[in-house]
Amino acid sequence: MVLIIITAMAGATWFSTSALHNFFLARTKKDLQIRAVLVEKQIRPFSFPPDPRKLEAICRRIGAESATRITIVRRDGAVIADSVESPQRMDNHADRLEVIEALAGHIGISVRHSHTMGREMLYLAMPLRPDADATAASPAADGVLRLSIPITALDEPLRAITADIIACAILLTVLAGLVAFIVSRRITHPLERMRISAELFADGKPAKEINLLEERNISLEVADLAAALNSMANQLNQRLQTVTGQRNQLEAVFAGMVEAVLVVDLGERIVNLNQAASLLLNVDANAAQGKPILEILRNNDLLDFVRRSLAARHPLEDEVVLRKSDGEIYFQAHGAIYRDADNSRVGALIVLNDITRLRLLQNMRRDFVANVSHELRTPITAIKGFVETLQDGAVSCPEDAGRFLAIIHRHADRLNAIVEDLLTLSRIEQEETDGDIALEQGALRPVLQNVCETCGWQTRSKNITLVLDCPDTLSARINGPLLEQALSNLVVNAIKYSPENSEIILTATARPDAIRITVSDSGVGIAKEHLPRLFERFYRSDKARSRKLGGTGLGLAIVKHIVQAHHGVVRVDSTPARGTTFTIELTP
Numbered sequence: 001m002v003l004i005i006i007t008a009m010a011g012a013t014w015f016s017t018s019a020l021h022n023f024f025l026a027r028t029k030k031d032l033q034i035r036a037v038l039v040e041k042q043i044r045p046f047s048f049p050p051d052p053r054k055l056e057a058i059c060r061r062i063g064a065e066s067a068t069r070i071t072i073v074r075r076d077g078a079v080i081a082d083s084v085e086s087p088q089r090m091d092n093h094a095d096r097l098e099v100i101e102a103l104a105g106h107i108g109i110s111v112r113h114s115h116t117m118g119r120e121m122l123y124l125a126m127p128l129r130p131d132a133d134a135t136a137a138s139p140a141a142d143g144v145l146r147l148s149i150p151i152t153a154l155d156e157p158l159r160a161i162t163a164d165i166i167a168c169a170i171l172l173t174v175l176a177g178l179v180a181f182i183v184s185r186r187i188t189h190p191l192e193r194m195r196i197s198a199e200l201f202a203d204g205k206p207a208k209e210i211n212l213l214e215e216r217n218i219s220l221e222v223a224d225l226a227a228a229l230n231s232m233a234n235q236l237n238q239r240l241q242t243v244t245g246q247r248n249q250l251e252a253v254f255a256g257m258v259e260a261v262l263v264v265d266l267g268e269r270i271v272n273l274n275q276a277a278s279l280l281l282n283v284d285a286n287a288a289q290g291k292p293i294l295e296i297l298r299n300n301d302l303l304d305f306v307r308r309s310l311a312a313r314h315p316l317e318d319e320v321v322l323r324k325s326d327g328e329i330y331f332q333a334h335g336a337i338y339r340d341a342d343n344s345r346v347g348a349l350i351v352l353n354d355i356t357r358l359r360l361l362q363n364m365r366r367d368f369v370a371n372v373s374h375e376l377r378t379p380i381t382a383i384k385g386f387v388e389t390l391q392d393g394a395v396s397c398p399e400d401a402g403r404f405l406a407i408i409h410r411h412a413d414r415l416n417a418i419v420e421d422l423l424t425l426s427r428i429e430q431e432e433t434d435g436d437i438a439l440e441q442g443a444l445r446p447v448l449q450n451v452c453e454t455c456g457w458q459t460r461s462k463n464i465t466l467v468l469d470c471p472d473t474l475s476a477r478i479n480g481p482l483l484e485q486a487l488s489n490l491v492v493n494a495i496k497y498s499p500e501n502s503e504i505i506l507t508a509t510a511r512p513d514a515i516r517i518t519v520s521d522s523g524v525g526i527a528k529e530h531l532p533r534l535f536e537r538f539y540r541s542d543k544a545r546s547r548k549l550g551g552t553g554l555g556l557a558i559v560k561h562i563v564q565a566h567h568g569v570v571r572v573d574s575t576p577a578r579g580t581t582f583t584i585e586l587t588p
């Protein structure tokens with residue numbers, strides 16, 4: 001606005017000063033013309049024929065009085081008289097524009113630089129004729145009377161007026177600028193506040209309502225704009241809240257997922273990964289962001305799966321194995337492309353579901369089936385073999401027949417023992433899951449005494465001493481028959497794997513937080529590597545010895561399940577060749 005005001009003021013100043021200049025020039029020309037007529041009257045008596053001396057005297061006098069230079073020029077251009085300079089020293093003036101014009105019978109005017117005067121001059125020349133009444137149309141003049149004044153004489157008053165005009169224009173510019181400033185503040189101040197609000201919003205801060213109530217004289221357009229911005233801010237706030245809420249929900253789901261989740265972009269860089277994934281891959285989630293997957297995933301199978309997912313059109317599913325220092329982890333991997341708002345592919349989402357437990361269970365089931373089949377096949381093959389031998393004629397030899405039947409009987413017993421144990425195990429397992437195993441507070445000593453009595457004949461055959469150490473008052477929440485079976489299994493094992501004439505100690509003690517029952521022997525012991533798997537079904541630390549002693553490999557599995565049904569724990573400590581101690585801990 002100030003620029004417009006300055007331009008307008010400068011234009012007005014220029015226009016008025018040039019108009020004034022023209023006005024002064026016109027007036028001065030008129031004035032010169034009047035003076036010329038007066039001078040012409042004075043010189044006329046001495047002009048035809050010309051009297052140079054007289055003429056010069058008049059010119060000098062009038063020239064001095066009127067501050068005008070007066071020159072009289074002959075028809076051929078020679079100067080006759082001049083009010084300033086001596087005519088002899090002056091050039092021929094026939095080529096001067098105003099002189100040419102005057103000689104042609106008109107009033108000649110020209111503005112030019114004068115060599116004689118050394119400045120800009122205004123010249124006016126009028127024809128001199130013997131006949132004073134001759135008109136412009138009459139024949140050419142006999143001479144020329146020329147009057148001139150310096151143009152500066154005209155400029156001086158003009159300069160003063162121009163200075164006034166400029167001063168006035170400056171004052172007006174300042175005043176107009178002030179008014180423009182006040183007016184523009186009315187627009188810019190609310191706009192400025194809107195800008196600040198918009199910037200805050202752009203910085204991610206919640207949009208604030210622009211309150212323009214305190215703004216006086218606000219323009220209608222600005223008020224409308226503010227109202228539109230306020231409504232936009234409100235809508236954006238609402239959307240932002242919705243988006244933030246949804247994002248928080250998603251983040252919570254993402255962070256809380258047990259499954260490891262990786263988000264990878266098309267450039268094979270990690271975009272995001274949840275806590276489960278950072279634990280699994282052993283990387284810091286923040287540090288991993290933006291890094292190439294090649295740096296983060298050190299497993300070729302997984303790397304390959306991610307790449308296939310990025311290239312695939314449909315969701316992928318595969319099994320991936322991660323090898324870690326503490327064993328293998330099996331994953332069910334799901335990979336799916338994810339797209340942006342324009343529906344173009346931006347990356348892939350990889351979800352890793354840990355199925356190691358499932359795999360182990362599957363393996364255990366497979367092993368169990370194989371073990372059962374194996375265990376059953378041995379006696380069945382033996383029985384079948386001996387029956388066929390008998391059928392093939394051995395039956396006729398009473399000695400062989402008796403021996404073979406005894407073997408068949410032994411294998412049938414073994415089959416029976418295995419089936420019995422399997423049934424017991426499955427029954428306990430079933431009752432355990434159904435919660436059918438009733439626990440009652442009861443004394444332990446009678447249970448332990450029963451065990452000693454049941455196993456008595458076996459100890460006697462090996463001359464083993466079975467020591468019972470249990471306070472009468474000791475009691476726990478137990479299922480008597482089941483606990484008796486578990487302890488019998490342990491004592492029978494102890495007897496089986498102990499040398500003759502040794503000692504087995506059965507103790508029950510009260511600990512601060514549990515009732516502890518131990519079965520200790522000083523038998524063959526168990527090597528360390530077998531201890532973790534000892535309670536698995538059909539697991540035997542010494543297969544040959546176990547079979548020879550008629551073991552089914554299920555005794556300890558039964559013990560484990562009975563103890564579990566008692567909400568207790570069972571563990572084993574053993575030193576090969578020195579002895580084994582099984583410990584059961586029950587809640588009192």
Ligand code: ADP
Binds near residue numbers: 494
């Ligand atoms: P088994 O019927 O073969 O005894 P168990 O499940 O009762 O089956 O025992 C599993 C294996 O644990 C046995 O084969 C044996 O090798 C080992 N074991 C169990 N108790 C003892 C013990 N007291 N001393 C040494 N080894 C034992």
